[in-house]
Amino acid sequence: MKYDNYAPKLNFNKNKNVYEKEVDGFKVYLKDWQYMVLSIASFYIPTDKEILSGDKKKIEAEIDNACALYTVANTNDTLIVTLSDGKKDSDKTLDAINKEIEDTVKLLKEMGYNPMKVCPICKKEAQYLEFGDDFLPMHEDCKASFVEKLEAKVKQESGFNIKYLLSILLSILFAGIGIVPAILWTYFGHDYFTLVIVLCPIGAVLGYYLSHATPRLWLRIVTGIIPLIIIACFMVFAFNYIAEYKEMTIGAYLGNFKYGLRKLIFGSILAFAGFGLTRYIYKFQHDNAKRLKKFKD
Ligand SMILES: [Zn+2]
Numbered sequence: 001m002k003y004d005n006y007a008p009k010l011n012f013n014k015n016k017n018v019y020e021k022e023v024d025g026f027k028v029y030l031k032d033w034q035y036m037v038l039s040i041a042s043f044y045i046p047t048d049k050e051i052l053s054g055d056k057k058k059i060e061a062e063i064d065n066a067c068a069l070y071t072v073a074n075t076n077d078t079l080i081v082t083l084s085d086g087k088k089d090s091d092k093t094l095d096a097i098n099k100e101i102e103d104t105v106k107l108l109k110e111m112g113y114n115p116m117k118v119c120p121i122c123k124k125e126a127q128y129l130e131f132g133d134d135f136l137p138m139h140e141d142c143k144a145s146f147v148e149k150l151e152a153k154v155k156q157e158s159g160f161n162i163k164y165l166l167s168i169l170l171s172i173l174f175a176g177i178g179i180v181p182a183i184l185w186t187y188f189g190h191d192y193f194t195l196v197i198v199l200c201p202i203g204a205v206l207g208y209y210l211s212h213a214t215p216r217l218w219l220r221i222v223t224g225i226i227p228l229i230i231i232a233c234f235m236v237f238a239f240n241y242i243a244e245y246k247e248m249t250i251g252a253y254l255g256n257f258k259y260g261l262r263k264l265i266f267g268s269i270l271a272f273a274g275f276g277l278t279r280y281i282y283k284f285q286h287d288n289a290k291r292l293k294k295f296k297d
Helices: 051-062 090-109 140-158 162-190 194-210 217-245 250-255 257-271 273-282 289-295
Strands: 019-023 026-035 037-046 067-070 080-084 127-132 134-137
Touching: 026 067, 026 080, 026 090, 026 134, 037 090, 037 134, 051 067, 051 080, 051 090, 080 090, 080 127, 080 162, 090 289, 127 140, 140 289, 162 194, 162 217, 194 217, 194 257, 194 273, 217 250, 217 273, 250 257
Parallel strands: none
Antiparallel strands: 019 026, 026 037, 037 080, 067 080, 127 134
16 A cells, blocks of 8 residues: 555554544544546545635645645545655654644644544444545444445446447547548648647547546547547548648658658657547546445455
């Protein structure tokens, strides 16, 4: 586990998936904060009510580390604080993290926040339990019924879904529209600007996104392949067309960096953009199967 090297030195107790400890009545646990494409080592503190964004900003300024708000079930009742930079097993960094945790707890108390006491599912008092990779007051029964519902959702999503088809059709449609400017440019201008090709993968990913299909790896791959094929076909057409107009052989056109080679290289790179874009978007998508896995690990 990511925190194995230094969490015990900070007096965190290891549960199956979570390192946690108690500081002045508050439970603090370690977990990565997913920010865009980054996974940032952080600590989480569940509180008894919604944390106001003004308070979050004050804490952020005071302890000089990025903070964010989070919740498992209600509204932003958990504070995320990124761990101090530096080599995590050096004493200096460990001291800084300890101070950071203590200061954050002190500030939360001063601002009138108390530790989370009730189970977010039934709203009754409960002992702290592991909940996936979170740690909060929870009843075993509530957790079991939550996992059961999640399992049912995953099962329901497991077969073929009409939205997959919709996603593929929309991707083809929008990617097709996305390549039109490049085709027109080639046809009427006998040349084109390489970056305009990127509208094609953007279109494909837009189609995937708008379909709200369950994020499946195979679907992301298909979404990436659609613009790849369209751009490859486009380049075959465009290079032949432009070379002919310039009265060059296709070999001479593509061998010249200023003419074809540059477009071939950048066009080929951009043809793969759909894979990168779907990967990026996946970070923001709900994936019940992925969530369930955290409970089963
Ligand atoms: Zn409960």
